[in-house]
Amino acid sequence: MPSISHKGRSMPESPIRKLVPFAENAKKKGRKVYHLNIGQPDIKTPQVALDAVKNNHLEILEYGRSEGSEQYREKLAAYYAKKDIHISADDIVVTTGGSEALMFAMGAVADYGDEIIIPEPFYANYNGFATASGVRVVPVVSSIDHNFALPPIEAFEELITPETRAILICNPGNPTGYLYSREEIKKLAEIVKKHDLFLITDEVYREFTYDGAEHYSVMQEQGLEAHAIMIDSVSKRYSMCGARIGCLVSKNREVITTALKYAQARLSSPTYAQIASEAALQTPQSYFDEVLQEYSERRDLLISELETIEGVKVARPRGAFYCIAELPVRNTDDFARWLLESYQYNNQTVMVAPAAGFYSTPGMGTCEVRIAYVLKKEDLKAAVNILREALKVYPDKE
The missing domain is CATH 3.90.1150.10 (Aspartate Aminotransferase, domain 1)
Incomplete structure (x- = not known):
């Protein structure tokens, strides 16, 4: 057998x-x-997104562009600008959910046997994505006794080896709900610059912060252009989990070019879901x-x-x-x-x-x-x- x-x-x-x-x-x-x-x-789900599909009059459901429609990426860039994240449409690759964006990120930065440091507990599928990519997860343990706060920076540095390629965090965190502070993001930025690593941040819960706290994106950090990769998705923001539309964002041209090769291999993201996601950007505050x-x-x-x-x-x-x-x-x-x-x-x-x-x-x-x-x-x-x-x-x- x-x-x-x-x-x-x-x-x-x-x-x-x-x-x-x-x-x-x-x-x-x-x-x-x-x-x-x-x-x-x-x-x-915002009605404007549902109506965009319902009232669409496509006669041919064609392949889309591998990186996502230019119109959608332009509107995404405008959305991010309102969040003080200043990027262009060329810094975005639209993906089939945030899951695919994470797979693309791992594929772009790590070879078989390379390591990615992740504070745990973390989104369970990171284990699956790493296994599928041949990447070894190196955990940094956080504790419920400390409300799952970021471990000391020394804990990260002790784990860095010649095989380390990136640090990956989810901000705000799934499954803990932990929100990284601006100071913590800056500390992580210092580490990845010092050791020439990537900092991948899964920011799909950006809109969901409480107690007056504000979300600080890795893409807002100056001097991190070569290191930062942001993962995003419409799933939670607009209650559109079934749309399966996400994106990978980076100002590092090599990262985008490499992610695009993975995107070309799977052809394109779903057309109707992109139409719904583009319309969802009109959702009022x-x-x-x-x-x-x-x-x-x-x-x-x-x-x-x-x-x-x-x-x-x-x-x-x-x-x-x-x-x-x-x-x-x-x-x-x-x-x-x-x-x-x-x-x-x-x-x-x-x-x-x-x-x-x-x-x-x-x-x-x-x-x-x-x-x-x-x-x-x-x-x-x-x-x-x-x-x-x-x-x-x-x-x-x-």
């Missing part, structure tokens, strides 16, 4: 999606499942103000409810719409599956994402879960109450 590749065997399962069959079975039993496991907002207020209230409710559960520790996010909670159980993979297979409270249960999959260090995060506060407040409150009741009877507690 032919053998599957070592790389294929090494590809990690998604901690977000691997429990889906168990959730579907729970639903077939007639149980209501509250999905706290995935960052799929319940916020409505009032939309974001309302969304931000809603998420801020959801965060406050979720954190306050979780803090009332005995034995639970939770980090307070300042961005995105996730938090990490430490539970008084031995293994959250087992607990998450038990919730779906064996537990119900008033014929309801919850689905969470075990956090071990958001680490690359074996044994880390085994008592943690990621919770996405993308449900309306009454559903969040009900879901946390189910967690509270479940923990009272779960047989494998610490």
Whole structure:
């Protein structure tokens, strides 16, 4: 029998999606499942984006340009200018989601066996992208006890080797909701310039910051033009996860030229999704103000409810719409599956994402879960109450 590749065997399962069959079975039993496991907002997509597709009169659905339509990239550059990010359309490669932009970035900067330093916990798919690219993830551990703050700069420098090609961060962070300060970005900038590395920042949650905090982009940092690569996406900003449109942004011409070769190999991003994404740029600020207020209230409710559960520790996010909670159980993979297979409270249960999959260090995060506060407040409150009741009877507690 032919053998599957070592790389294929090494590809990690998604901690977000691997429990889906168990959730579907729970639903077939007639149980209501509250999905706290995935960052799929319940916020409505801007109508202007939906109408742009609905009212379009294309007669031929042609291939688009590999780098994305010039009109869309020009409008994207204008959007970024409003965020004090000054780039041109030529600094942008439109991708099929932020995921593809990350794959392009890894492919552009690292060869097989090279290393990328990433503070963990991090977006689970970074592990998969690195495996597919033949890149080794070198983790810098951050802790729930310190609200997942950036580790000391010395911790990064100690890990730099001749194989190190980049530092990758998510800002604001998935799964922690951690928001990097301007000072932290500047410290990272100093490191990558000193050691001639790339600084890749995944900024898809840029609009979601709380408590009056402001997002500082790597693209705003002066003197980092040769080093900075920004990853972005329409998925969360406009509640358009299914559009699968993102982009890679850099002022480094070699990076853009190389990313474009990867883009040419996959031909082009979806035309209708680009049409919707271009139209979404017309979304008024009032939309974001309302969304931000809603998420801020959801965060406050979720954190306050979780803090009332005995034995639970939770980090307070300042961005995105996730938090990490430490539970008084031995293994959250087992607990998450038990919730779906064996537990119900008033014929309801919850689905969470075990956090071990958001680490690359074996044994880390085994008592943690990621919770996405993308449900309306009454559903969040009900879901946390189910967690509270479940923990009272779960047989494998610490």
